[in-house]
Amino acid sequence: MKGFSLGLLFWNSGHMVRRRELCRYFMQPCIGLEFWTSVEKCRRCARRNPEHTKSGVKHAGNPITNDYYDSKGLAEYAWSHAVVSDEVYDRIKKYCNFKNSNWSDDCSAAMDIVYSQYREIDIYNIYAPKCLLNQTSPSSAAQAFFENDQEHFRRRIHMFSGYDPCYSSYAEDYFNKQEVQKAFHANISGLLPGKWHVCSDSILNSYNFSVFSVLPIYSKLIKAGLRVWLYSGDADGRVPVIGSRYCVEALGLPTKTQWQPWYLDKQVAGRFVEYQGMSMVTVRGAGHLVPLNKPAEGLTLINTFLRGEQLPTHR
Missing domain, CATH: 3.40.50.11320 (Rossmann fold)
Structure with missing residues (x-):
């Protein structure tokens, strides 16, 4: 090339x-x-x-x-695009110092409100329809589980910034096909336990190779x-x-x-x-x-x- x-x-x-x-x-x-x-x-x-x-x-x-600017931008964008109220944004400005890696409890509570509002729409494109496809899929079920666990859900959406359950459903259906795995020389024996998933929580939770x-x-x-x-x-x-x-x-x-x-x-x-x-x-x-x-x-x-x-x- x-x-x-x-x-x-x-x-x-x-x-x-x-x-x-x-x-x-x-x-x-x-x-x-x-x-x-x-x-x-x-x-x-x-x-x-x-x-x-x-x-x-x-x-x-x-x-x-950059954690500081990106977190500041996330909160400001949510407010300026009418995702959250003035009151919520005022709480974020009062309690959140995004220069610190560990947020205070008050800041986390305020940011949880932002994330809860984004559950109702597609955070990756705020003007696109929310994906409602195949709500019983493994990825959708996992998403519902994490939404019931506020802290885990906040950590997941904060860290894994490119994940979307709709696209995951397509990808998981595709990459779990036997002929696709054969073409990729993956799971040749067919004996590996479980199915392939886009997002592995065990890897996500143990990953620490990141910088500010x-x-x-x-x-x-x-x-x-x-x-x-x-x-x-x-x-x-x-x-x-x-x-x-x-x-x-x-x-x-x-x-x-x-x-x-x-x-x-x-x-x-x-x-x-x-x-x-x-x-x-x-x-x-x-x-x-x-x-x-x-x-x-x-x-x-x-x-x-x-x-x-x-x-x-x-x-």
Whole structure:
């Protein structure tokens, strides 16, 4: 895939963005795909292959980036989009110091109200219909169980930021098919107990490889000469555009072009701002899963990035 050069690929993966930095690149000197788990290795690759650094760092899509800004943005977005009342938001502002990893009891109680309101709609796209498909599915039953356990449900929705029970139902039906598992060389014997599930609570509850912020990593990548695009669907309530804007602004990068709309088919598809080494892009009407909600806009976003171009600024 000549010309697609050095890149770091994040696909709407929530906390996974923070748990491991995967630097991958597609280039002629390399066979296929290489992954690295440190920024320094990415930088060494860039120095070894200067002719292949055009594409830079691939889109970071609705990523959780910094606990403080993302939590602050989640609460502010819920209030500003009429999900919670003024009184609830006032309680959050009074009791919540999101700079602390451990919330106070008063803060947790206030944020529980936010999460309880999001149970009634799709937090990943606040304007989409709530998924009511196959309420007896294992994933739906598990979700109902956690909703009855307030603390467990709050922890689950706080940590596992890319999970949706509807998509899980489709995925579980598909990946539990015998022919699919055979194609993936998985469970060849057919003797493994139970079924495959999208979300494993035993793994979730024991996982501790996380950090408070990846903003320092962004800074290092930008200083290494890599180009970063962070995009956000503006209807995502879980990793809202408000928090992402706080995160980008915290980097303190010089502004190259001001906040402006970009277009697709003569309609405003979103907005973007360009900084030195980084761009922040929104996708209008998309939720957490931009390619699912707005596939044409998502494709335009990817193609524009890979070509090293600017998003269309005219109808």
